[in-house]
Amino acid sequence: MSAPEPRARTVVELQQAVEAELARLAPVVDALGEVFAAAGHELALVGGPVRDAMLGRPHHDLDFATSARPDDTEKLLSAWGDATWDMGRDFGTIGCRKGEWTVEVTTYRSEAYDPDSRKPTVDFGDSLAGDLGRRDFTVNAMAVRVPGRVVEDPFGGVVDLAQGVLRTPGTPEASFSDDPLRMLRAARFAAQLGFEVAPEVVAAMTDMAARIEIISAERVRDELVKLVCAPWPRLGLTLLVETGLASYVLPELPALALERDEHHRHKDVYEHTLTVLEQAIDLEPRLGTDGPDFVSRFAALMHDVGKPKTRRFVDDGTVTFHHHDVVGAKITRKRMQALRFSKEETEAVSSLVELHLRFHGYGSGEWTDSAVRRYVRDAGDQLARLHVLTRADCTTRNRRKADALRRAYDDLEARIAVLQEQEELDSIRPDLDGNQIMELLGIGPGREVGEAYRFLLELRLDHGPMSTEDATAALRAWWAERSA
Known part of the structure; x- marks a missing residue:
């Protein structure tokens, strides 16, 4: 996936686009503008909705700025909308739902950080121009006053949008x-x-x-x-x-740009990683989800972060990265925890990083059915993402090698599909449950039940489904040997 080549747009085209979008939004923006105007307050559509309107991207979440203070805004929205909320009151924002539209109205404001503070101090302002001047980029510092639909662009955002450039208002x-x-x-x-x-x-x-x-x-x-x-x-x-x-x-990302050694050669890990990410994005339709999938993308970005710590030079000129999958999973887990990701996302991404090399032992199909079952078991609910990551991880320019890897993974997926249909691999479990184990062995809950369960699970993975009689015989034999 190469960098985009945005089509050059003229200012006239952008103005025409915003006029068309405002016509679509008229039942909401004009009506709300009239409500605020009748109460003696200014109201303007601001930020992303204006920018995206010029780009021809429709919005149902609308952001407004107003001269009204939060208490006045809440009264007006409560009378006009279907429901209101005030979680952003400290920042001057009152939210509202009107039919299918989500609206947020924020008092003109200015924000600044104390040099040592993580939280902004908020001062309410009195002018739209002052409010736009505190925004991040000129393409987000445009507004449309309503109900008159007058475009305000004090910092040249329309021109920057037409040229595809990000600048700051100040x-x-x-x-x-x-x-x-x-x-x-x-x-x-x-x-x-x-x-x-x-x-x-x-x-x-x-x-x-x-x-x-x-x-x-x-x-x-x-x-x-x-x-x-x-x-x-x-x-x-x-x-x-x-x-x-x-x-x-x-920091794990720039660390992938490993310093080259004149006597040893290996793939550029940083560029390889970005390519894997782009290839994973191209494969996202395999996941059957709507929109981008963060877990598979972030796993692609982090899959080789263990390489810098595991790089070793060999006398024959090669370079090894033994166990970089395991090391990378630990690094990934630590970074995601530091960034306060949820436990579920952290474990999903870390698991994919740890498993991303597993397929390379498959060869041309040498795995037994037992190995295939374990691959599915270890991937768990991340199997579809593991398919995507493993396929995306092939960035070789050698067409013959790339085709061989693709065919091999096609074969593995086909074998998984057959076994899943025959054996319900998605919910693989022993042929006897915990209650049956305790009854057959005459024991109560405890460590021995867990050991017996794991024995039967390994037996199930090795040999596939067993009849109750065969599983019972195997369990009794194992128990007798263990007791002896």
């Missing part, structure tokens, strides 16, 4: 000092929109990268998820590495 140094998370957002928007980041913005990101350390792990995590799930994550990830930001938020 100096990038001031913007990133106010909210360092905006540096990550620059990378995220580059990945989402396929835009170029202006040189002065890149320079400020490089000079101020260390300031990202004051931002909470949760906010960093959320931006990384959006970046990884964007259409062109390579653009954003490359920007993070080149500016040094990745060294603070995802």
Whole structure:
């Protein structure tokens, strides 16, 4: 997946696009604008909805800015909408649902970070221009006043949108000092929109990268998820590495750019990783899910992070990375825990990293059915993602080798499908349950039941389903030998 080549748009085309989208939004934006105007307040559609309207991307979640204070906003929305909420009241935001639309209205404001604080201080403002001036990028600093539908663009966002460039309304140094998370957002928007980041913005990101350390792990995590799930994550990830930001938020990524040794040769692990990520994205339709799949993408990004710690030089000029799968799983788990990912996501990604090399013992089909069953058992509910990761991990330019690997994995998947149909591999378990084990052996709950269960499970994996009589005989024989 190469970097996008955005089609050049004229300012007139952008204006026509926003007019068409505003016509679609008219039942909501004009009606709400009239409600606020009747109460003596200003209201304007702002941010992402305006930007995406110009790009021809429809929205059902609408953001507004207003001169009204939160208490007044809540009264107006309560009377107009179907339901309201005020979780963002401390930041001046009141939410509302109106039919199929989700609306958030925020009082004009300005934010700034104390140099040592993770949380912004909020001051309410009195003008739309002042509110737009505190936003992250010019393409997000446009507004449409309603109900009159007057476009406000004090910082040239329309031109930057037409040219596909990310700039800040003021100096990038001031913007990133106010909210360092905006540096990550620059990378995220580059990945989402396929835009170029202006040189002065890149320079400020490089000079101020260390300031990202004051931002909470949760906010960093959320931006990384959006970046990884964007259409062109390579653009954003490359920007993070080149500016040094990745060294603070995802240091395992730049560490993959291993220093070359003149006597030893091996694949560029950093470039290989980005290619694997792009190939995993291309394979996402295999998962049958709607939209991007973060777990499979992040597993592709992290699958080789164990290589720097396991690299060893061999006298014959080769390089080894023994056990980098196991080491990488531990590194991945630690990083995801530090970023406050959920336990479920952390275990899913770490498991995929640990299993990503397992297929390479398959050869041309030498695995027994027992080995195939264990592959399915160990993958568990991540089997479909493991299929994607394993296929994406082939980046060789040798067409014959690539075709051989693809055919081998086709064969493995076919064998898994046959065994799943015959043996219900997705819910593989011993042929006797815990109650039957205790009754046959005359024992109560305890360690011995667990040992017997594991013995029967291994027997099931080795030989497939057994009759109750055969499983009973095998269990009695094992118990007798164990007792002796």
